Amino acid sequence: AQTVTQSQPEMSVQEAETVTLSCTYDTSESDYYLFWYKQPPSRQMILVIRQEAYKQQNATENRFSVNFQKAAKSFSLKISDSQLGDAAMYFCAFLGRGSTLGRLYFGRGTQLTVWP
Amino acid sequence: DGGITQSPKYLFRKEGQNVTLSCEQNLNHDAMYWYRQDPGQGLRLIYYSQIVNDFQKGDIAEGYSVSREKKESFPLTVTSAQKNPTAFYLCASSIVSGDQETQYFGPGTRLLVL
Numbered sequence: 001a002q003t004v005t006q007s008q009p010e011m012s013v014q015e016a017e018t019v020t021l022s023c024t025y026d027t028s029e030s031d032y033y034l035f036w037y038k039q040p041p042s043r044q045m046i047l048v049i050r051q052e053a054y055k056q057q058n059a060t061e062n063r064f065s066v067n068f069q070k071a072a073k074s075f076s077l078k079i080s081d082s083q084l085g086d087a088a089m090y091f092c093a094f095l096g097r098g099s100t101l102g103r104l105y106f107g108r109g110t111q112l113t114v115w116p
Numbered sequence: 117d118g119g120i121t122q123s124p125k126y127l128f129r130k131e132g133q134n135v136t137l138s139c140e141q142n143l144n145h146d147a148m149y150w151y152r153q154d155p156g157q158g159l160r161l162i163y164y165s166q167i168v169n170d171f172q173k174g175d176i177a178e179g180y181s182v183s184r185e186k187k188e189s190f191p192l193t194v195t196s197a198q199k200n201p202t203a204f205y206l207c208a209s210s211i212v213s214g215d216q217e218t219q220y221f222g223p224g225t226r227l228l229v230l
Binding site: 037095108 | 151158164174206212
């Protein structure tokens with residue numbers, strides 16, 4: 001079974017500063033995707049960033065970047081120049097491309113607070 | 117606009133009643149999914165469908181049923197057998213193959229038991 005662990009239930013950051021959210025996962029699959037989704041108070045799940053396991057280069061989307069360590073099964077999200085609008089629940093998710101094709105597994109989330 | 121719509125936004129269920137949550141997408145995605153979200157937990161998969169007229173149970177399918185008669189639509193029925201239905205329900209869709217298997221979500225339906 002696939003498991004996704006987010007060990008930080010809550011994090012906070014000052015506006016314009018940088019924060020890193022942690023995620024680890026456990027799988028026996030070799031081919032998979034990893035995602036970070038953001039859920040603001042509206043509760044809409046919004047895709048933040050995606051990483052393919054076969055790519056060594058870490059994904060980047062504007063102020064959002066990941067640190068993907070495949071051997072360690074670690075997938076952290078770094079938010080640079082934090083903005084008030086970044087405040088949300090962030091979920092790490094795993095999508096296997098083998099026997100679990102199509103099934104997303106989620107962590108329990110990290111609630112991010114951004115202070116002005 | 118392309119996207120995923122869910123209705124209603126809020127739904128109330130009485131004891132012993134079946135209720136149906138709607139999910140429609142115009143993204144031409146093959147696969148559709150239903151998730152349940154409870155406070156303090158991540159999303160848990162209820163059912164998913166990768167092709168019309170076919171669907172599979174997820175991790176918490178008991179007390180729920182689905183149909184997939186059209187590519188665009190994947191309604192979820194919460195039956196009276198689901199003893200704790202109060203939750204936030206999210207529908208998602210994705211392309212099945214290639215490098216585009218990212219799931220995109222609808223705005224969700226909040227189900228409350230009266």
